[in-house]
Amino acid sequence: MDIAFTKGHGTGNDFVLYSDPDGRLELDATQLAALADRHFGIGGDGVIRAVRSASLPEGAAALAEDPGAEWFMDYHNADGSPAEMCGNGIRVYGAYLLAEGLLDLAIGEAVHIGTRGGVRVLTRTEDGFEVDLGPYVVAGDAMVSARRLDVDRPGLAVGVGNPHVVVALADDDELDALDLSEAPVIAPAPPEGANVEFVVPGEPLISGGVGRIRMRVHERGSGETLSCGTGAAAAALATRSWAGEGAPDVWRVRVPGGEVGVRVADGHVHLSGPATLVFDGAVTLP
Known part of the structure; x- marks a missing residue:
């Protein structure tokens, strides 16, 4: 064929x-x-x-x-x-x-x-x-372990039409050290699995009214990828939630393959790139 x-x-x-x-x-x-x-x-x-x-x-x-x-x-x-x-x-x-x-x-x-x-x-x-x-959902906590991550870290479950768990890391060195050749382990395990995003805030986090983060991702069924669009949206939504009141609605997310835009408006999340x-x-x- x-x-x-x-x-x-x-x-x-x-x-x-x-x-x-x-x-x-x-x-x-x-x-x-x-x-x-x-x-x-x-x-x-x-x-x-x-x-x-x-x-x-x-x-x-x-x-x-x-x-x-x-x-x-x-x-x-x-x-x-x-x-x-x-x-x-x-x-x-x-x-x-x-x-x-x-x-x-x-x-x-x-x-x-x-x-x-x-x-x-x-x-x-x-x-x-x-x-x-x-529409998106930011709710639910989990613990995530990954290779070369010294201790299990808390993650935030985010739904954007497919499931994600977002984990905040301290700095670029910690993000770079991750080995995502194997799937991170989520506890409790989502019934159908989830994509897992590891995020580091920009320095500064907000510049000119735009939030900036860096991300790596392990995609369910595919492994580590150079980019994940829904994952970028989930990572921005999680960081926005952690940042609290006054956090911006517009974000730039840097991934190994480039950069994408995320914006929140009227209860929806939008992805551009x-x-x-x-x-x-x-x-x-x-």
């Missing part, structure tokens, strides 16, 4: 994308993991299928929520497991729909995209896209 694909990334968080508007090419977990394999496949933190919401069962919920959500982002982690949402992935997905001629969107215009985490509004900007990740399509190709799957 030959599949045409595009490789893309958002601040280094990379994806294999393929087009299947009518839902005729649903790959199983083994095939998806083969595409994402960095040694024997194309390589990526996840795989995204461009499919119409009407063409797959999960799309029914999206259309019930918003009949205008024609396109569905069918996202799977690198191990082939499905995920609710991907903040960097949906920006790259928007760029892919434009490049494939499946969408016509001018700068400043928005499109509604179905995901397993609900419908998300994606707006084209001058330098990429901004996605409204919707670049989306880059790198190359096209074709691959044969058994």
Whole structure:
């Protein structure tokens, strides 16, 4: 079976994308993991299928929520497991729909995209896209252990359409010393797992009314990645909560692959950043 694909990334968080508007090419977990394999496949933190919401069962919920959500982002982690949402992935997905001629969107215009985490509004900007990740939840404490972290640290659970636990560290040295080749251990363990973000505040934390933090992340089902969009949003929300009254609504989050923007407005959290399509190709799957 030959599949045409595009490789893309958002601040280094990379994806294999393929087009299947009518839902005729649903790959199983083994095939998806083969595409994402960095040694024997194309390589990526996840795989995204461009499919119409009407063409797959999960799309029914999206259309019930918003009949205008024609396109569905069918996202799977690198191990082939499905995920609710991907903040960097949906920006790259928007760029892919434009490049494939499946969408016509001018700068400043928005499109509604179905995901397993609900419908998300994606707006084209001058330098990429901004996605409204919707309402968020900052609640629940946990303890997190990780390799080369001297003692277990408290984490704050944050929900932005998918689950996160955010841990504050003391300084850049502590952040750099982490070994995220193995998944951090969360106690109590979330039923479906969670992404874990480790955060260091900027010096100063707030400059010109904008909050600044640095972050590394271990993504559920993918391992450490150069960036995580929903993770950046979760990290900014957690830091904003810790900062207390007077904390800003606008944040810049530095990740190993670059920088993304997070803003809070009207009870929703928004993520902005670049989306880059790198190359096209074709691959044969058994």
